[in-house]
Amino acid sequence: MDKYECKICGYIYDPTKGDPDSGIAPGTAFENLPDDWVCPICGAGKEDFEKVK
Amino acid sequence: MNKTEIKPDIFWVGGIDWDIREFHGYLTQRGTTYNAYLIMDEKVVLVDTVKHYLFDEMLLRIKEIIDPSKIDFIVSNHVEMDHSGSLLKILEYAPNAKVKTSTQGEKGLLRHYKKNLNFQIVKSGDTLNIGKRTLHFVHTPMVHWPDNMVTYIPKDKLLLPNDAFGQHIASSERFDDEVGWDILKEEASKYYANIVLPYGDQVKKALDALSGLEIDMIAPSHGIIWRTFIPKILEEYTKWSNHETENRALIVYDSMWGSTEKMAHKLLEGLSEQNVQVALRNLKTNHISDIMTDVITSKMILIGSPTLNNGMLPSVGAFLTYLKGLRPQNRMGFAFGSYGWGGQAVGEIEKIMKELKWGLPKEGIKIKYIPDEDELLSVKEIGKILGKNLMEK
Numbered sequence: 272m273d274k275y276e277c278k279i280c281g282y283i284y285d286p287t288k289g290d291p292d293s294g295i296a297p298g299t300a301f302e303n304l305p306d307d308w309v310c311p312i313c314g315a316g317k318e319d320f321e322k323v324k
Numbered sequence: 325m326n327k328t329e330i331k332p333d334i335f336w337v338g339g340i341d342w343d344i345r346e347f348h349g350y351l352t353q354r355g356t357t358y359n360a361y362l363i364m365d366e367k368v369v370l371v372d373t374v375k376h377y378l379f380d381e382m383l384l385r386i387k388e389i390i391d392p393s394k395i396d397f398i399v400s401n402h403v404e405m406d407h408s409g410s411l412l413k414i415l416e417y418a419p420n421a422k423v424k425t426s427t428q429g430e431k432g433l434l435r436h437y438k439k440n441l442n443f444q445i446v447k448s449g450d451t452l453n454i455g456k457r458t459l460h461f462v463h464t465p466m467v468h469w470p471d472n473m474v475t476y477i478p479k480d481k482l483l484l485p486n487d488a489f490g491q492h493i494a495s496s497e498r499f500d501d502e503v504g505w506d507i508l509k510e511e512a513s514k515y516y517a518n519i520v521l522p523y524g525d526q527v528k529k530a531l532d533a534l535s536g537l538e539i540d541m542i543a544p545s546h547g548i549i550w551r552t553f554i555p556k557i558l559e560e561y562t563k564w565s566n567h568e569t570e571n572r573a574l575i576v577y578d579s580m581w582g583s584t585e586k587m588a589h590k591l592l593e594g595l596s597e598q599n600v601q602v603a604l605r606n607l608k609t610n611h612i613s614d615i616m617t618d619v620i621t622s623k624m625i626l627i628g629s630p631t632l633n634n635g636m637l638p639s640v641g642a643f644l645t646y647l648k649g650l651r652p653q654n655r656m657g658f659a660f661g662s663y664g665w666g667g668q669a670v671g672e673i674e675k676i677m678k679e680l681k682w683g684l685p686k687e688g689i690k691i692k693y694i695p696d697e698d699e700l701l702s703v704k705e706i707g708k709i710l711g712k713n714l715m716e717k
Contacts (some may be wrong), residue, residue: 279428280465280526292681312526313466 275301275320280313283323326385328498330549331480331541333364337385339378342494349646350518351611354511355494358406359545361484362386363477366455367396370421371475371484372545373410382410383417392417397444397452399459400425401486403432403471407545412437424452426463428471448473462533464488466526468519474530481540488530489557490546491515501552508548510617512557515546516564517616522651527565531558567653569623571714573600576615577628578607578639583662583694584628590700591626591660594707600624600714607639612646619647624656624714625682627673631663631690636672644676651680656717658710659688660703662695685713 272286284290284304289297290311295304301320309316328336338359344352358374360382368390374382386392395418400408403425411433415421423441425433430443446452448463460476467488475484491511497503520527542550542557550557573595579585588604595602603618619625629640636644657677659670670688677684686706691699 279470281463312523313470 272300274323276323277310277313277315277320279315279319280310282310282312284320327388330361330498330543331482334477334480334482335362335364335385335389336360336498336543336549337362337370337382337389339374339381340494340496341375341378344494347492350492350613352492354492356492356546357494359543359547359549360410361543362389362395363454363457363459364389365457368394369397369399369452369454369459370395370414370418371399372401372407372486373398373414375406376409376413379410379413383414393419395421397421397454398423399461399475399484400429400433401473401475401484402545403429403436403469404487405436407486408433408436411441412439415441424461426461426471426473428465428469429473432469432471446473462530464526464530464533466523467530468523474534476534476537476539478538481538483534483537483539483542484544485542486545487519488527488544489542489550489561490519490544491548493547495548498549499552500548500550503548505553505556508553508557509560511547513560513564513620514613514617516561517620517650518613521564521616521620522649524565524567524653527561531561531565564620569654570621571600571717572618572622573602573624573626573710573714574615574618574622575602575604575626575628576607576640576643577605577626577660578630578637579628579662580630580632580637581662581694583691584630584660586695586700587660587662587689587691587703588626588628590703591658591707591710594704594709595711595714597708598711598715600711607637607643612643615643616646616650619650619652622655623717624658624710625652626658626660626710627677628660629669629673630661631667631669634666634668636669640669640673644673648676648680653681655680655682656710656714657682657684658686658706660690661688662691662693664693667692686710 289295361371363369659673
């Protein structure tokens with residue numbers, strides 16, 4: 272599973288960790304995050320994320 | 325006497341906003357300053373500008389030092405209009421100046437001013453040699469906007485961190501030891517609580533990045549320049565960014581006919597009997613931005629509202645909206661209020677406390693219409709139990 276970086280604030284979504292504060296379990300792929308999930312730091316939407324190479 | 329030389333050949337050329345009291349919802353009872361800095365070297369650099377209506381003041385200070393057309397670079401550390409508001413005007417006087425900013429800075433400035441301003445994008449870690457000095461740019465995203473960066477000058481051991489370490493104080497004194505620690509600590513903590521609090525993790529990253537640098541002066545974009553109290557303010561920033569609190573309680577409430585107020589006072593009595601320091605803040609007489617200054621040191625936060633039209637009082641709702649956005653962590657919460665029927669307010673308050681992941685050591689209390697003596701005693705008892713919970717943590 273790939274990590275994704277928020278292009279607004281630099282937060283990195285790590286699927287192995289998930290985003291428990293927003294109810295996202297560890298092991299959730301970025302692609303499987305709900306459409307209304309937002310960056311836990313700056314609030315940007317999924318469309319502002321890019322795959323970390 | 326309009327310019328201040330803060331380091332050899334580095335001048336404060338900002339503006340003093342003596343009159344401002346309302347800053348996007350933040351009560352600035354001491355006014356504020358917008359600090360811009362002029363660096364005189366083989367190249368001339370202006371770091372940040374001032375709010376648009378203080379442009380003439382900044383220009384006057386610059387002109388005492390140099391013809392503004394000689395400015396080679398303008399560093400825009402932060403897009404927000406209190407710092408970028410005079411960019412267009414100063415560029416009229418300095419048409420050849422290049423604007424150094426981050427990628428997000430360029431995007432933001434374009435959205436604000438709809439104009440290409442001779443941008444030169446700097447990445448985090450980039451440097452700019454201007455003669456005897458080299459400027460270092462470090463991005464600090466979300467402290468407190470995505471575009472934020474800081475400028476560091478190793479030769480002068482000088483950090484220009486923009487909004488970080490700022491305080492809203494209008495003053496003719498420029499340095500911390502001329503003002504005194506107590507006032508500075510209060511205003512710096514109010515600033516942190518109202519502006520920087522949600523971004524503790526980003527502050528920690530920024531502090532880590534700065535920890536290796538030699539710094540003997542921190543010159544922020546608002547208020548007073550740090551040169552004597554640097555270790556003290558760094559210590560406070562470390563505490564605040566780790567959400568470390570004291571064994572203090574804060575009671576915030578509003579009342580319709582005095583019943584919720586009576587409950588607030590009984591909770592205060594109970595907490596005080598357990599030797600807890602308590603601040604009691606009535607939303608009718610306290611500004612929410614001042615209450616945030618109490619939030620930053622308080623381990624336990626008790627919030628009370630009567631039920632009006634099946635919900636909270638609007639004043640309590642507004643406070644909670646503000647509080648939720650600022651995301652204080654590692655707190656204990658307690659909700660209370662009187663009601664006539666329905667009684668939804670207490671549950672609504674607890675819902676927000678849970679969203680903030682606060683611990684709720686006791687279920688909230690609601691009392692129908694007007695509390696009697698026995699009920700008031702039971703409220704005081706709850707205050708004592710909460711006081712014990714707090715002192716044991």
